[in-house]
Amino acid sequence: MSLYYTHNNDIKLYKGDCFEILKTVDDESIDLIFSDPPYFLSNNGITCKSGRMESVNKADWDKTVSLDEMHNFNLRWISECKKKLKDNGTIFISGTYHNIYSIGFCLQQLGFKILNDIAWFKVNPPPNLSCRYFTHATETIIWAKKNPKAKHKFNYQAMRNINDPAVNKQMLSLWKITPPKKDEKTHGKHPTQKPIALLNRIVEASTNEGDLVLDPFLGSGTTAVACVNYGRKFIGIETDVNYLEIAKLRINDALNIKQF
Numbered sequence: 581m582s583l584y585y586t587h588n589n590d591i592k593l594y595k596g597d598c599f600e601i602l603k604t605v606d607d608e609s610i611d612l613i614f615s616d617p618p619y620f621l622s623n624n625g626i627t628c629k630s631g632r633m634e635s636v637n638k639a640d641w642d643k644t645v646s647l648d649e650m651h652n653f654n655l656r657w658i659s660e661c662k663k664k665l666k667d668n669g670t671i672f673i674s675g676t677y678h679n680i681y682s683i684g685f686c687l688q689q690l691g692f693k694i695l696n697d698i699a700w701f702k703v704n705p706p707p708n709l710s711c712r713y714f715t716h717a718t719e720t721i722i723w724a725k726k727n728p729k730a731k732h733k734f735n736y737q738a739m740r741n742i743n744d745p746a747v748n749k750q751m752l753s754l755w756k757i758t759p760p761k762k763d764e765k766t767h768g769k770h771p772t773q774k775p776i777a778l779l780n781r782i783v784e785a786s787t788n789e790g791d792l793v794l795d796p797f798l799g800s801g802t803t804a805v806a807c808v809n810y811g812r813k814f815i816g817i818e819t820d821v822n823y824l825e826i827a828k829l830r831i832n833d834a835l836n837i838k839q840f
């Protein structure tokens with residue numbers, strides 16, 4: 581295990597495989613897990629980015645594997661995460677149609693109670709090149725609780741307030757959030773970076789100040805930045821040192837000026 585970065589022991593980033601590092605995290609210590617695992621969609625296909633044809637391949641960690649391999653992988657990491665959650669803890673997992681059905685089934689197989697399937701509407705998605713089906717414009721984020729009988733945290737009024745203070749209506753499970761802006765990528769690129777607005781909403785909705793949040797597939801550190809913004813403690817795990825470096829720089833920025 582290797583601690584890559586820490587700030588006051590409240591924010592900790594570990595370099596390594598989450599299956600190894602999760603073993604060192606105390607059982608029943610985590611209030612919230614956000615996870616954005618590999619989608620396994622890198623299959624040498626093509627997509628359109630900024631008007632140009634590009635490979636869909638993200639990286640080696642995202643290479644397509646068989647359905648059984650993907651499902652076993654999801655079952656393994658979600659089982660490990662379940663042990664780490666407090667009894668009233670919850671997990672948000674984001675994914676595309678490539679992996680989200682396996683993830684939903686794993687959560688059901690492992691006894692979680694699904695609270696919501698949130699559709700993140702990306703507002704301005706790249707066009708569909710084949711013109712043979714609808715343009716993909718959403719990602720799904722499943723929110724589930726470890727113990728179906730426990731009272732989980734939900735900051736209902738805070739969500740109502742940010743939904744639209746003028747009309748004061750309940751927050752829907754349809755979230756219209758644009759992809760990360762340029763100023764969220766000043767420290768380098770990650771192929772699947774999530775927008776900070778998305779993680780700010782998740783952290784604010786489901787945790788209180790001082791709570792401990794875990795992200796086993798940290799990437800460029802978006803979850804860590806949201807935790808700094810809202811005064812939550814954080815543990816992040818990532819195999820790639822280049823992404824950890826981006827995460828560290830983003831956290832240092834947020835410690836100076838909160839990012840919304």
Ligand SMILES: C[S@@+](CC[C@H](N)C(=O)[O-])C[C@H]1O[C@@H](n2cnc3c(N)ncnc32)[C@H](O)[C@@H]1O
Pocket residue numbers: 596597598599616617618619641770772773774775796797798799800801802803817818819820823
């Ligand atoms: C979909 S990305 C996460 C992106 C992140 N949400 C962000 O906003 O930047 C998944 C990340 O998991 C990392 N990863 C893949 N397998 C891993 C493993 N076994 N343990 C830890 N990290 C892993 C990859 O290097 C990649 O950065």
